[in-house]
Amino acid sequence: MKSLKILISLIVFALFLSVGIGNSIAADGKAVVDSKKCGGCHKMQGPPDKTIADVLKRKAPDLFYAGSKFKEAWLVGFLQKPTMIRPAGTVYLNNIKMGEKKDEIGDVKPCASALSKDDAEAVTKYLMTLKEPTMKAGVIVDDTFSKAKAKVLFGQKEGCSGCHRDKADSGGTSCPTLYNAGERLNPDWIFDFLKNPQKYDPKIWMPRRELSDEDFMLLAKFIASMK
Amino acid sequence: MKKVSLMVLSIMFLGLMITPLAIAEKAEDNYKLYCFQCHGSKGNGGGINAASLSTAPRDHTSATEMKKLSDDNIFTAIKEGGAAVSKSTFMPPWKSILTDAEIKDMVKHLHGLCKC
Numbered sequence: 001m002k003s004l005k006i007l008i009s010l011i012v013f014a015l016f017l018s019v020g021i022g023n024s025i026a027a028d029g030k031a032v033v034d035s036k037k038c039g040g041c042h043k044m045q046g047p048p049d050k051t052i053a054d055v056l057k058r059k060a061p062d063l064f065y066a067g068s069k070f071k072e073a074w075l076v077g078f079l080q081k082p083t084m085i086r087p088a089g090t091v092y093l094n095n096i097k098m099g100e101k102k103d104e105i106g107d108v109k110p111c112a113s114a115l116s117k118d119d120a121e122a123v124t125k126y127l128m129t130l131k132e133p134t135m136k137a138g139v140i141v142d143d144t145f146s147k148a149k150a151k152v153l154f155g156q157k158e159g160c161s162g163c164h165r166d167k168a169d170s171g172g173t174s175c176p177t178l179y180n181a182g183e184r185l186n187p188d189w190i191f192d193f194l195k196n197p198q199k200y201d202p203k204i205w206m207p208r209r210e211l212s213d214e215d216f217m218l219l220a221k222f223i224a225s226m227k
Numbered sequence: 228m229k230k231v232s233l234m235v236l237s238i239m240f241l242g243l244m245i246t247p248l249a250i251a252e253k254a255e256d257n258y259k260l261y262c263f264q265c266h267g268s269k270g271n272g273g274g275i276n277a278a279s280l281s282t283a284p285r286d287h288t289s290a291t292e293m294k295k296l297s298d299d300n301i302f303t304a305i306k307e308g309g310a311a312v313s314k315s316t317f318m319p320p321w322k323s324i325l326t327d328a329e330i331k332d333m334v335k336h337l338h339g340l341c342k343c
Contacts, residue, residue, distance in 0.1 A: 093264075102273030105275055159315070163265075173279075206319075
């Protein structure tokens with residue numbers, strides 16, 4: 001009985017310690033974000049931009065809901081070696097070369113602030129604390145779905161590949177690539193974002209679709225399966 | 228009674244603070260942010276996404292093509308998407324972003340592009 005009490009006390013102590021350490025790492029991450037002036041390009045707190053004029057001033061994606069959006073493991077790797085997620089940059093309109101017959105993507109580069117492994121881990125801990133309060137977690141509980149139905153919905157009915165790259169060498173370029181979305185995005189966030197992109201970004205150039213929850217779920221699972 | 232009125236006023240004020248106010252934009256600016264991606268900066272269908280579309284985006288500068296469409300047809304295509312007028316599903320419904328008034332302005336803007 002005594003040993004059980006000691007064991008329980010140890011577990012409680014270990015939990016307390018791990019929460020404390022987690023909070024401390026997140027605080028370190030916040031300090032790195034501040035020192036690197038990430039907020040100079042990224043919006044670190046809401047509300048989102050409400051006018052086109054403000055959207056056009058945007059230099060990098062909003063991060064004030066990063067903890068709802070991203071997968072932790074992906075963030076740690078990305079922060080050490082940032083890559084292009086949006087082929088035409090954060091706001092495509094700011095990065096196109098306007099031609100007489102057709103437009104082309106201009107010179108776009110990924111974020112130049114690569115972090116050390118320790119800093120990337122600390123910043124990730126901090127970013128994972130930035131949540132969208134209304135997003136429901138645990139909505140997508142499995143990865144079973146009809147790939148055939150999902151492909152029709154994604155490619156034909158909703159035309160997602162018109163704006164998103166669904167393969168490394170095909171698909172649209174004005175929006176984020178999706179062929180690797182499963183590594184990057186939290187499936188619950190994909191579902192929530194698909195249901196109402198304007199909740200996250202009122203002026204984003206992806207309008208809301210009127211689909212059933214079942215179809216939103218199907219699309220979210222399909223996108224989450226892209227790895 | 229005074230307390231109740233104050234409470235109602237407070238709730239209304241809070242509601243105003245929380246409700247995102249839709250800000251009407253000029254048709255030209257809406258066209259740039261939402262339409263350039265497929266229809267191109269010149270409106271001729273040469274947007275950066277055009278190559279990925281199985282149906283070419285409409286050339287808004289072509290009077291011949293645009294004259295075939297009524298204003299109601301264009302309005303519905305923008306508001307409800309291409310599928311609503313038996314056209315490409317790559318044209319999405321924009322009603323979650325553009326108000327009816329903004330779409331009406333957009334129809335006028337398109338007449339300016341085709342000079343028709």
